[in-house]
Amino acid sequence: MNKVSVTKRGVALILAGALTVGMAACGKNTTNNNAAGTTNNAGGNKAKNVEIKFSHIWGSAADPFTPAAKKVIEDYQTANPNVKIAVDTNENEAYKTKIKAMAAANELPDIFSTWGGGFSQPFIQSKSVVQLDQYLTDDIKNKLVNGALTNVTYDGKVYGLPFFLSVGAMFVNTELFDKNGVKVPTTWEELLTAVKTFKAKGITPMAVSGKDKWTIAMYFDVMALRAAGPEKVTKTLTKQGSFKDPEFLNAANRFKELVDAGAFSKGAAGVSNDEAEVPFFEGKIPMMFKGSWTAGKAGSKDSKVAGKVKAISFPSIPGGLGNPKQFTGGAVDAVMVSENSKNKEEAIKFQIYFAENMAKESYLSGASMPAWKTDVDESKVNPSLVDVVNLTKDAESYTIWWDTLLAGKDTETYLNALQELFMGTKTPQQFVNSLQTIYGK
Known part of the structure; x- marks a missing residue:
């Protein structure tokens, strides 16, 4: 799913669970402090010099995460002068190929950036990375x-x-809603009313690209989550259920209802994502369902909609099993340590420090939401991003997007069928039937 910078960086064949996973209790503690877990030199002995090889993807000057990664690494080395972090970076797609090849050759670096779920599953199956529960x-x-x-x-x-x-x-x-006397929707009925009211006033209600199919999927994925709930969605996409269950037809019918109500522009099928976003960021379209990275662009200093955009949860769907506290997305980008590292303890200590502080620094820079609870002055953070963080503070679950839960040709089967549903060349029932072919029956 090419969801601009954030998800291009981290979404690749993700096999995600929908609910918080319980972890086993553990004992060994390597480090747990924001001061970089300075090496303990018992008896005043000088610490042994250690080199930790770290491969990751944040090397480009244009990458919003590069400054954060660089700062975290430098801070760690300052607090631990006996440790040298030897960094090797590659562009996203080249990196994926390289890290897979390194794993196959049993030459993984001490610590490396990766993505959860399906992408890293081969590393776990080959016992190439450290199991962390005890730490x-x-x-x-x-x-x-x-x-x-x-x-x-x-x-x-x-x-x-x-x-x-x-x-x-x-x-x-919110400015467009206020000017046109439309209530910001909290229910499905209010959402349809908003769509129809804006449409009657000659305003396209929602931004979407029918050409870049993943943007249509952003809408359907959350509607399916509302209709079926996180457990059923995850089980069905991982071939442990059935698309024949009525909840998926309910989602398809509601999606068609939104399309038929005029939610999207008639020319959306031929418009790219970049083109589709322009009128939203120019303040001409009132609604857009997208990933949290949208907050960064909406709240930037030169944004025409800065201070006007609010993040809300998609409303419940009549007859649905899900609720607005369940979200699409999740924490995917991660760091892992090689099982063959000669400096495993030091690498794990750095891994824990890097993950927590990368979350903090990238949040402060407005690049992303943190997967760690951060203690920062939020007045210095992009307010639109803070809005999304507050929206998800009581989240019950996160379910990764369909085109990343699905694998290979199954992803294309879904996206192609959804595009046809969007364009009206497939009925909701035909759409569901197409999804069921993923099961080979």
């Missing part, structure tokens, strides 16, 4: 937001530490 004290786990460890947990064991959190939200231009 994660209750104090450390309590610092993580609900569900943060879901996508790095395999068979009940934790193998990585996340730092970013991406979630889907409805971004609404």
Whole structure:
């Protein structure tokens, strides 16, 4: 799913659980402090010099996460002068190829950035990375937001530490709502009323790209979550259920209802994501359901809609099993430590420090939501991003987007069928039937 910078960085074949995973109690504690866990030199002995090889993707000057990664690494080395972090960076797609090849050759670096779920599953299956439960004290786990460890947990064991959190939200231009006397929707009926009212006034209610199919999926994914609930969605997408269940037809019918009400522009099918977003960020379209990265752009200093955009949760759907406290998205980007590291203890200590502080620094810079509970002056953070963070503070679950839960050709089956539903060339029932072919029956 090409969800601009944040998800291009971290979404690749994710096999996500929908609910917070319980972790086993553990004992060993390597570090747990924001001062970088300075090496303890018992008896005043000089600490042994250590080099930690760290491969990651934040090297480009244009990457909003590069300054945060650089600062965290430098801070750690300052507090631990005996430790040298040897950094190797590559562009996202090249990195994915390289890290897979390194794993296959049994040459993984001491610590490396990766993505949870399906992308890292081969590393776990080959026993290439360190299983972390014994190092994660209750104090450390309590610092993580609900569900943060879901996508790095395999068979009940934790193998990585996340730092970013991406979630889907409805971004609404409150100025347009106020000027046109429309209520910001909290129910399905209010959402349809808003759509119809804006449409009658000649205003396109919602921004979407029919050409870049993942943007349509952003809308349907959350509607399916509202209709079926997180557990049923996850089980069905991982081939442990059935799309024949009535909840998926309910979601398809509601999606068609939104389309038929005139929610999207007639020319949306031929418009790219970049083109579709322009009128929203120019203040001409009142609603857009997108990932939390949208907050950064909406709240930037040069944004035409700065101070006007609010993030709300998508409302419940009549007859649905889900609720507005359940979100699409989750914590996916993570760091893992090689099982073959010659400096495993030091690498794990740095891993814990990096994950927590990368969350903090990238949040402060307005680049992403944190997967860790951060103690920062939020007056210095992009207010739109703070809005999304506050929206999700009592989140019950996060369910990764469909086109990342699904794999290979199954993803294309879904996106192509959804595009046809969007364009009206498939009925809701035909759409559901197409999804069921993923099961081979």
